[in-house]
Every structure is written in structure tokens, then in C-alpha cells.
Amino acid sequence: MYIVASLAIVMTMCLALTRALLGPTVYDRVLAVNMFGTKTVLLLAVVAFLNGRTDFLDLALAYALINFIGVLAVLVFFQSSRERAAGKPGEQR
Amino acid sequence: MIVVFSLFLLSLLVVTAIAIVRSENLFSAVMLSGIFSLLMALNFFILDAADVALTEAAVGAGVSTVLLLGALALTPTEERRRKRERKVAATLVTVTMIFLAISYASFDQPRIGDPDAPVHRHVAPWYLEQTPELIDIPNVVTAVLGSFRGYDTLGEVYVVLTAGIGVLFLLSAGRPGLLPHRREPRIESSLKSHLIPHVVGRVLIPFIVLFGLYVQFHGEYGPGGGFQAGAIIAAGIILFALLEGEGAALKVLPPRVLVGLAIGGALLYLLVGVACMLLGGNFLDYSVLAADPVTGQQIGIILIELGVGLAVTGTLLSIFHAFAAREQ
Amino acid sequence: MAIVLDALSWAMLVGGALFVLIGGIGALRMPDFFTRMHASSLTDSLGPMLVLGGLALQSGWSLETVKVLAILLFLLITGPTATYALGHAASVAGLKGGTREYRASDPREPRA
Amino acid sequence: MEILGLYNYWVFGALLMIGFFALIARQNLVKKLLGLSIFQSAVFLLYISLAKVEGGTAPIILDPTAAEIFSNPLPQVLILTAIVVGISTTALGLAIVVRIREAYDTIEDDEIRRLDRRS
Numbered sequence: 001m002y003i004v005a006s007l008a009i010v011m012t013m014c015l016a017l018t019r020a021l022l023g024p025t026v027y028d029r030v031l032a033v034n035m036f037g038t039k040t041v042l043l044l045a046v047v048a049f050l051n052g053r054t055d056f057l058d059l060a061l062a063y064a065l066i067n068f069i070g071v072l073a074v075l076v077f078f079q080s081s082r083e084r085a086a087g088k089p090g091e092q093r
Numbered sequence: 094m095i096v097v098f099s100l101f102l103l104s105l106l107v108v109t110a111i112a113i114v115r116s117e118n119l120f121s122a123v124m125l126s127g128i129f130s131l132l133m134a135l136n137f138f139i140l141d142a143a144d145v146a147l148t149e150a151a152v153g154a155g156v157s158t159v160l161l162l163g164a165l166a167l168t169p170t171e172e173r174r175r176k177r178e179r180k181v182a183a184t185l186v187t188v189t190m191i192f193l194a195i196s197y198a199s200f201d202q203p204r205i206g207d208p209d210a211p212v213h214r215h216v217a218p219w220y221l222e223q224t225p226e227l228i229d230i231p232n233v234v235t236a237v238l239g240s241f242r243g244y245d246t247l248g249e250v251y252v253v254l255t256a257g258i259g260v261l262f263l264l265s266a267g268r269p270g271l272l273p274h275r276r277e278p279r280i281e282s283s284l285k286s287h288l289i290p291h292v293v294g295r296v297l298i299p300f301i302v303l304f305g306l307y308v309q310f311h312g313e314y315g316p317g318g319g320f321q322a323g324a325i326i327a328a329g330i331i332l333f334a335l336l337e338g339e340g341a342a343l344k345v346l347p348p349r350v351l352v353g354l355a356i357g358g359a360l361l362y363l364l365v366g367v368a369c370m371l372l373g374g375n376f377l378d379y380s381v382l383a384a385d386p387v388t389g390q391q392i393g394i395i396l397i398e399l400g401v402g403l404a405v406t407g408t409l410l411s412i413f414h415a416f417a418a419r420e421q
Numbered sequence: 422m423a424i425v426l427d428a429l430s431w432a433m434l435v436g437g438a439l440f441v442l443i444g445g446i447g448a449l450r451m452p453d454f455f456t457r458m459h460a461s462s463l464t465d466s467l468g469p470m471l472v473l474g475g476l477a478l479q480s481g482w483s484l485e486t487v488k489v490l491a492i493l494l495f496l497l498i499t500g501p502t503a504t505y506a507l508g509h510a511a512s513v514a515g516l517k518g519g520t521r522e523y524r525a526s527d528p529r530e531p532r533a
Numbered sequence: 534m535e536i537l538g539l540y541n542y543w544v545f546g547a548l549l550m551i552g553f554f555a556l557i558a559r560q561n562l563v564k565k566l567l568g569l570s571i572f573q574s575a576v577f578l579l580y581i582s583l584a585k586v587e588g589g590t591a592p593i594i595l596d597p598t599a600a601e602i603f604s605n606p607l608p609q610v611l612i613l614t615a616i617v618v619g620i621s622t623t624a625l626g627l628a629i630v631v632r633i634r635e636a637y638d639t640i641e642d643d644e645i646r647r648l649d650r651r652s
Contacts, residue, residue: 001431003094005472008438010101012445017105019449019457020121020128021112027454027511029124034503035448035461037154040131041496042441042472044138045489046434049476050095053590055315056143057488058308059134059150062325064495065301066154069332070127071503072290073159076335077120078510079284080166096537103544106578110548110571114555119563126567133574141604142581143591148616157620164563164627168634172561173641184558188550195546204538206587208602213586217605225597233592233606234613242610249614256621263628287509293502300495315593320617405617412624419631 002050009043030074037067099139106132117172123161130157143316144234147308151321155328156409159335163416228390230313238318239394243377246397247362250404254359257408261352264415284336294336301329309402313391319398323405330406331413339417351411358403365396430478437471440464454516455508462504469496541582548575560642562630566623573619577612584608 013036020032044060109129116122130153137146203210224236238246284290309322334342366377374381379393447460473493477486548571555568589602592609634640637648 001434005434005438005475006098008442009472010098012441014101014105015445015449016461017109017128020125021108023121025454025511025516026118026120026124027507027514027516028457029121030507031448031454031458031461033124033127034500034507035445035465036128036131038465038469038496038500039441039445040135041492042469043135045473045476045492047095047098047138049479051590053143054480054485054488055593055595056138056591057485057492058316059138059143059147060492061304061488061495062147062150062308062321063131063134063154064492064499065297065304066151066325066328068294068297068499068503069155069328069335070158071507072284072294072332072335073162074124075287075290075506075510076284077162077166078514082514100537100540103540107544107547107551110551113567113571114551114559114564119561122564122567126570129571129574133577136578137581140581140585141589141591142584142609142612143593145577145581145609145613145616148613152616152620157623160620160624160627164631167631168563168640172559172564173644181558184554188554188557191553192546192550195549196543199539199542199546202539202542205541205582206538206585206589208586208589210583212583212608213605215607217607220606221592221594221603225594231593231595233594233603234609237606237610238613242607245611246614249618252618253621256618256625259625260621260628263625263632266632284506287506290502290506293498297495297499316591318613320613324617324620408621412621415628416624416631 002046006043006046006050009039009046013039013043030071034067034071037063037070041067095139099136102132102136102139106136119165119168119170119172123158123165126161127153127158130154144232144318144321147316147321148324151308151324151328155331156324156413159331159413160416163413167416167419227387228394229387230391230394232313232315232317234316235312235318235394235398239397240377240379240390243366243397246401247366247377250359250362250401253408254355254404257355257411260412260415264419285338291336294332298329298333298336301332302326305329309398310395312398313394319401320405323402324409326402326406327409327413330410334413334417339414343414346410348411348414351407351414353407354403355407355411356404358400358405358407361400361403362397365393365400369393426478430475433471433475433478437468437473437475440471441468444468454511458504458508458511462501465500465504466497469493469500541578545575545579545582548572548578560644562633562640562642563627565642566626566630569626570619570623573615577615580608580612 016032016035016039020029023029041060041063044063045057048054048056106129109125109132113122113125113129116125130149134146134149134153137149220237220241221233224233228236228240230236305322305326308317308325309319312318330342330346369378369381370376372381380386380389382389382392441464444461444464448457451457451460470493473489477489480486480489552568552572552575555571556565559565559568584605586602586604589604592603592606630640633645637645639645
């Protein structure tokens with residue numbers, strides 16, 4: 001059963017990767033990366049059970065906590081590049 | 094069955110790498126390299142390297158994306174389009190030839206996972222055999238990292254520190270002082286105006302730092318150690334900087350403190366080694382730190398892991414702030 | 422009792438895997454960004470709930486259960502937040518919904 | 534099955550060469566750095582693949598009396614430190630790119646060389 005679950009997750013990762021490759025907008029890529037991160041957490045958890053080394057759940061926990069930062073960093077990047085494009089005063093480039 | 098996964102994930106790795114090189118927009122290349130890092134961690138995990146996978150997770154998910162985006166904010170994100178050049182074709186041919194040569198050479202290599210391969214016949218069995226006896230901690234990786242090959246790790250910590258100092262030098266040129274100083278308040282790019290991410294992020298920060306501390310001090314018993322913990326804690330504080338604006342993060346942890354952490358951590362490692370010499374042992378031979386050699390080894394490993402954690406946190410955060418300060 | 426729990430956890434695992442897969446297909450096949458986000462975000466909450474719930478039932482009552490539930494908790498907090506933030510950013514940037522293909526007038530990649 | 538045991542080497546070779554290609558054929562300096570980090574990851578993958586022992590598990594000995602097979606800890610230690618070193622050296626490279634962009638207003642290698650020749 002673990003095998004079935006992990007196979008489905010790996011298939012989904014494949015689909016998410018395809019979406020990241022196709023784009024077309026930059027938001028699709030960010031969405032795909034976010035999806036990929038969630039699937040990574042799930043796969044790590046399932047494989048930890050599959051191998052019987054459940055002490056390695058720490059890894060999945062690390063990703064569950066940290067993946068969020070990447071998306072937020074992207075948002076800050078968008079925001080600052082929009083501000084810069086709007087030519088806010090005091091922004092010398 | 095796990096073999097099939099492994100093959101599949103390895104193939105995805107190659108696809109992603111090709112996509113990174115082909116994409117003309119640097120932003121999407123950075124996004125794809127985030128996926129590359131996730132895949133890399135999964136592959137490490139399936140190849141039984143839990144510690145390495147945790148390191149890749151800690152570094153790749155938080156710090157690496159943030160640094161690349163910080164640099165992209167200072168450079169054009171679009172790669173200039175150009176006609177297909179002759180040089181590209183020639184390179185492609187050369188690269189393919191070398192790839193074929195490597196593949197051909199691989200037929201003489203031991204199969205992956207072969208227990209009789211030369212790698213497994215050298216010092217590794219000795220490490221696995223002696224760790225419970227000499228150091229008595231479950232995680233052999235931490236034992237080798239901290240004690241058996243402590244010299245290597247010392248060198249690596251100083252390489253990280255040197256790279257951090259280099260970044261500070263390069264990015265602080267043209268302004269007074271080496272450290273990025275407190276600046277005039279300005280319109281900062283923070284997520285303060287976004288209520289939901291702001292609240293959720295603030296809830297998350299203590300858990301990330303707590304988890305970092307757990308990884309730091311649980312490194313003897315499970316996957317973890319100073320390098321992973323340093324990267325995770327740095328990621329937590331970077332999250333704070335993203336939410337509250339970079340100035341607020343600098344107020345909590347000023348540049349001086351960060352540089353102090355980096356240098357202090359590296360010095361702590363060195364001083365543990367010197368203390369061993371003063372107590373009559375060899376450099377970085379922790380057995381002399383306590384009456385019982387095994388306890389001495391454990392104390393030594395905990396101390397140097399602490400030094401590594403401090404140095405990595407300080408260096409990564411200094412690098413992050415150096416990029417952010419350049420943005421204005 | 423044990424067999425019931427076992428069967429329940431297997432059912433949850435397989436069901437969760439199914440939802441995850443459906444979300445993946447949706448994210449690939451849907452026609453525009455917001456519908457794709459719809460497909461992936463809903464299943465990103467339901468899938469982990471079922472998969473990790475199944476794993477928690479498997480592990481009995483131990484430290485592993487706590488860890489699995491912690492992972493689930495963090496995923497449930499961060500996933501929707503990330504989706505909200507992304508959707509907000511996309512709509513502020515002027516990306517329009519509606520079932521049509523990408524048009525050249527849509528904001529594409531940000532320029533610095 | 535025997536031949537599949539070599540697959541990791543091929544992936545290593547492919548990644549190595551993809552990174553190398555980006556390093557040589559791409560003019561954009563950030564792209565070159567990304568290529569460098571792919572190159573680096575290829576080496577990481579090779580080391581970790583070598584550390585794998587069939588039927589083994591990660592080298593964390595919870596019960597010293599049990600006769601378990603463990604994978605090789607040494608390459609893992611080397612790569613663990615190398616990952617953190619890798620990100621800091623990448624940051625150093627990015628810092629140099631940022632300075633180049635400020636001095637030349639471009640990060641394309643050929644344009645930089647043209648500007649150099651002109652001055």
C-alpha cells in the first residue's frame with residue numbers, strides 16, 4: 001500500500017514538473033514549485049514508513065516548515081520589482 | 094521496488110537540469126533549481142543518506158532560493174536572446190562525447206550498492222565498528238564529522254567563514270564601514286500589508302527556530318548537526334526579515350552580532366582543538382576533555398557542533414543582509 | 422479492532438494518493454492559472470490529510486504519530502496561506518481568470 | 534538488473550555535462566553560476582551513490598548488538614559539509630556578478646569582453 005501511495009505521489013511530481021516546464025506565466029511556475037514541495041513532504045513521510053525508519057520523519061518536518069519561505073521570498077521579489085518598475089521616488093538604480 | 098523510484102527520480106533530475114540550462118528567463122531558472130534541490134534531497138534520502146538529505150532540505154528550501162532571488166533583484170532577469178552560435182554546437186558535441194566516455198567508463202565500475210566495492214573496504218568498516226565503542230553515539234555520520242575527521246570539518250567551517258567575509262567585502266564597497274549599517278527608514282519590501290501570510294509566518298517562526306535547536310542538539314541521535322541546524326535557524330530569521338522588513342530583522346540581530354556569531358563559532362571550534370592540546374592530547378582529540386575518554390569525545394562533539402551551528406547561522410545571515418542592503 | 426484500524430489506514434492512504442494524483446492532473450490540464458491553482462490547492466490540503474492520517478494510524482500511538490501530526494498541522498497552515506498569497510499576487514499583477522489560453526497581453530515574467 | 538546498477542553513474546555523467554555546457558556555452562553569468570551548481574550537485578550525487586550498500590540503511594546505530602548493514606558514512610560526511618560550502622561559494626559568485634553588473638551594466642560575458650576591449 002505504501003508502494004501504491006508513493007507511486008501516485010511520484011506520478012504527481014512528474015505532472016507538477018511538467019507544469020513547471022510549460023509555464024506559461026511565472027505564477028504557474030511558482031505554483032508548481034509549491035505543489036512539488038508538498039509532494040516531497042508526503043513522499044519523504046511515506047518512504048520513511050516504507051523503509052521502516054520512522055526516525056527520519058524529521059526530514060519531512062523540515063520541509064513542511066521551510067518550504068513556505070521560498071514562496072514568500074518570491075512574493076517579496078514580485079512586490080519589490082513592481083515597486084521598482086513603478087519608479088518609486090528614492091529608488092535610485 | 095524502491096529501485097524503480099530511484100531510477101525515476103534520477104531521470105527527473107536530468108530533465109530538470111536540462112530545463113534550467115535551456116530556460117531564457119532567469120527567474121524561472123531559479124524556480125526550477127528549487128525543484129532540482131527538492132529532487133536532490135529525495136534522491137539522497139532514497140540512497141540512505143538521511144543527514145545529507147536534511148542538509149540539502151535545510152539549505153535548498155530556504156536559504157538558496159532567497160539568495161538567488163536577492164541577487165536577481167540586482168541583475169536583469171532576462172537572458173539576452175541570441176542566434177544559435179557555432180560555439181554552442183561545438184560545445185554540445187564535446188559535452189556529448191565526454192558524457193559517452195563517462196558512460197563507457199562506468200561499465201568498469203562496481204555496481205551501485207555492491208557491498209564489495211573498494212569504497213566499503215577502506216576505513217568505513219572501522220568507523221562503523223569503532224563508533225559505539227570509542228564515542229558511543231548512535232549517529233556515525235556525526236561521529237565521523239566531529240571526531241574522526243574533525244580536521245576536515247574545521248577546514249570546511251573556515252571555508253564557509255571566508256566565503257562570507259568575501260561577500261561582505263564585495264558588497265560593502267562604496268559605503269562606509271565593512272558591515273551594512275542601520276539605514277534611514279524607507280519604504281521596505283515586506284509582507285506587512287499582507288495580513289494572512291504575515292500572521293501565519295509569525296506563528297511559524299518560533300517553530301522553525303525550535304526545530305533548528307532540536308536538530309542541533311539531537312544530531313548525535315538522529316539525522317542532524319550543526320550545519321543543518323545553522324541553515325534552518327538562518328531560514329527562520331530570514332522568514333522574519335521577509336515578513337517584517339529587513340530593518341526590523343537587523344534591529345533584532347545587528348550585523349555586528351551576526352559577524353560575531355560567525356567568527357565566534359569558528360573560534361569556538363578552534364579553541365576546543367587548542368584546549369585538547371593544552372590538556373595533553375593531540376589537536377582535536379577530545380578524549381582528554383573529561384576523565385572518561387568516551388565522555389570527553391561526546392563533550393567535544395557537542396561543543397564543536399555548537400561552534401559549527403553558530404558559524405553557519407552567522408555567515409548565512411550576514412550574506413543575506415549583504416545582498417538585501419545592496420538593493421537600495 | 423486492529424484489523425479495522427489497518428483497513429481504515431490503508432483506505433486513507435490509497436484515497437489520499439488518489440486525490441493527490443487528481444490534483445496533479447488538474448494542475449496540468451486546467452486551462453488557466455486560477456483554475457490550475459484551484460485544482461492543486463484543494464488536493465494539497467485533502468491529500469496530505471488522508472495520506473498522513475493513514476500513516477498516523479499505522480504508527481500506532483508513539484513519537485512517530487506526534488511527528489506525523491505535526492507535519493500535517495504545518496502543511497495545513499502553510500499550504501492555503503501560500504495559495505492565498507500567490508493568488509493575491511497574481512490578481513494584483515493583473516492576471517485575469519476565465520477559461521482561455523494564455524494571451525500575450527498577460528503579465529509574464531517580472532522584469533527587474 | 535545488473536545494468537541498472539550503473540544508472541547512477543550515467544545520471545552523474547549527464548548532470549556533470551549539463552552543468553559544464555551551461556558554464557561554457559551560456560553567456561549570462563547567473564546562468565553560468567547555476568550551471569556550476571548543477572555540476573556540483575552531480576559530484577554530490579556520485580559520492581552519495583558510492584556510499585550506498587545494498588540492503589543497508591542510514592548509518593545511525595540505534596542498537597549496536599543487532600547485525601544490520603549500514604551505508605558508508607564517510608562520503609556522506611564529505612558531502613554534508615560540501616553542501617553548505619557550496620551555497621556560500623555560490624553566494625560569493627553572485628556577489629561578484631552583482632558588482633560586475635554595477636560596473637558594466639550587463640551580465641553577459643561577451644558584452645563585458647567587448648566593453649573591456651573598447652576601453
